[in-house]
Amino acid sequence: MNLKDHLASLDPAKEANLAAASGATVGHLRNVASGFRAASPVLASALERETKGAVTRRDLRPDDWHLIWPELAKPARKAKPTTEAA
Secondary structure, eight states: OOHHHHHHTSOHHHHHHHHHHHTSOHHHHHHHHHTSSOOOHHHHHHHHHHTTTSSOHHHHOTTTHHHHOHHHHSOOOOOOOOOOOO
16 A cells, blocks of 8 residues: 555544654655655654554655665565474
């Protein structure tokens, strides 16, 4: 989900809470959502955390997320199944 859609789904109080929890203002979040400002890496991480992954760092920084967070570019390793000794 993009930030603009996420903000539209929130009532004003929840939008203000998201902004405060992310260390931003509602106005700044709206500017980021509209594309007038870019989300800093810190803000992108905070928004991903505060939206519980509904808005991701990849969504917020589509051009350079892989440079800032290279660990996200690597496919997740699957854990090997463990065998228990009987």
